[in-house]
Amino acid sequence: MTPGARITAAIEVLEIIRAGDTLAPADSVLGDYLRQRRYIGSKDRTAIAAMIYGTYRNRARINWWLDHARSKPRPRTLMIAYLLLVERMDAKQLRALFDGYHYNQQPLEKPESVLADRLAGQSLDHPDMPEAVRGECPGWAEAGLRAALGERFLEEMAALNKEAATDLRVNTLVGTREEAIAALAEDGIFAKPSLYSPIGLRLSGRPALGGTKALKSGLVEVQDEGSQLLALLVGAVPGMQVVDFCAGAGGKTLALAAQMQNKGRIVAADVNARRLERLALRQRRAAAHNIERRPLATERDPWVKRHKDKFDRVLVDAPCTGTGTWRRNPDAKWGRGGIDLAELTALQSEILDSAARLVRPGGRLVYATCSLLAAENEDRVAAFLAGHAEFRLVPLSEAWPGLLPDAPMPEAADAGGYLRLSPARHGTDGFVAAILERQPATETA
CATH class of the missing domain: 3.30.70.1170 (Sun protein; domain 3)
Structure with a gap:
């Protein structure tokens, strides 16, 4: 493909995302687009993906420039601004790629031409930009992330905007x-x-x-290193009865199976049956034989009540805003209309409350999210403990030596007893996890 054809493809993908009823994940839309065009080579695919994700990683600053130029952030203008501000093209180079030839985009319209002349030669950053814009932080998450990150706000936001290691x-x-x-x-x-x-x-x-x-x-x-540590915090050992309550496609389920050496039982439960189906192939490849897949109708599925007090360990990696995974999913922060945090935290509390019923006396539940917001983590656990006196929070510093005796505990990860990981400090996705232990039943004479 020519450079101009690559730009056309990237704009087409952005248009497909924008046209949806909801903001579909960019990787899903891009994957479908490329599968339907198998003639696109690997280098072209890489270049197209780089432009798409580049517009999302720099979206706040690009939008700031478009707003000051009185231009609407449509797929074409977003790409024009990206090429000028991020790729550092000059206006002449840009116009040569927007010439309407073959698969190239049509020539710039007059407002686009004015925009190109205004942005050409400008730096992406500008001293008048608010701090949240420079940090590529969406408005709906700013207050919560500032509260969680404190003076590390800009440093962590910069790390969340970089491409993650493999x-x-x-x-x-x-x-x-x-x-x-x-x-x-x-x-x-x-x-x-x-x-x-x-x-x-x-x-x-x-x-x-x-x-x-x-x-x-x-x-x-x-699997991200932070996700690995979360699975290890469960403390699953051979012979245990374990539930991965929000298993999804089963990455942590497979990690638990390896810890248990295929001895004992793991139930991979999720309300999304299609995601659980993906685990079937993965567990065969991984030689994991002690996994049972359990689709749930809701978090209050009758199966949970029937298995009350039956499990040694329960992992709840709850659905969340995903603020800790923005390195991998930069489009997630710019969801249409933001995220209804109140609705999401209510669901998290429901899931935690229901999953806790599965834990036997003396057993443990690990609650975690890939979000850095206290509303989804510390606040949810505090509310849970206030209503469940039979559980206690096991401080990370107390649990770590027994669970990972030969591994160094991440610096400053034990925040208030929780595991708290972040990309700038630890080089992982952002995770917060709490180990909750159900007290053994008190014997009476």
Whole structure:
């Protein structure tokens, strides 16, 4: 493809996203677009994706410039601004790519031409920009993130706006970390041990993993190091009865199966049956044989009541705003109309309250989100504990030595007893997790 044709493709994808009833995930729309156009080569796909995600990673600052130029943020004007402000094209180069030739975009209309002349040569950042704009923070999340991050607000927002590294979890049902490093090296991929996770690897660059022996054999799974630590906090051991209550496609479920060495029982539960179906193929590849998939009608499914007090460990990785994953999903922060946080936190409390019924006396529940907002984490746990005197919060500093005795506890991760991970400080996605222990039943004479 020519550079102009790549720009046309990127604008078409942005138009498809904009035309939807809801803001569909960019990766989903882009994936569908490319599957329908298999003639587009790998380099072209990479370039198209870079432009699309580039507009989202710089959306607040691009919109600031468009607003000052009195131009509406439509897909075409967003791309024009991106090319001028981020890619640093000059106006002449831009007009040459918008000439209507073959697959190139049509020539600039007069308002677009005025916009191009105004933005050409400008820096993306401007001293008059509000701090939240410079930090690419959406208005709906600003107050909550400022409260959670304090003086680290801009530093963490900058880290959340950078592309995430590729992390792998070594599947110990198939092999060791050393074997995984060697297998990846055979395919020309350099991997080094993760800083905190004893089963993690971090790759250099963003290599193609799909055809590698390590991935196809089930020796490794793509999983952020923070997500690995969350699964390890569950403390699942061979022979236990465990529930992954919001299992999704099962990444943490597979990590739990490896911890349990295929001994005991894991129930992967979720209200999205289609996502659970994806776990079937993954668990076969991972040689995980102790997983039972359990679709739920709602978080209050009758199955939960029937299995009250039956499980040693319950993991609740609750649906959330995903503020901690913006490195991977920069489009998520710009959802149409923002996010109804009150509705979401109410659902989180319902899920936590229902899942807690599964925990036996003496057992533990790990509640977590990939969000940094206290409303979705500390506030939810505090409300839960206020209504469930039989549970206590196990401080991270108390739990870590028994769960991960040979791994260093991340610096400043033990905030108020919770695990709190962030991209600037720890190089992981943003996670907050709480370990909640149900007190053993008191015996009476």
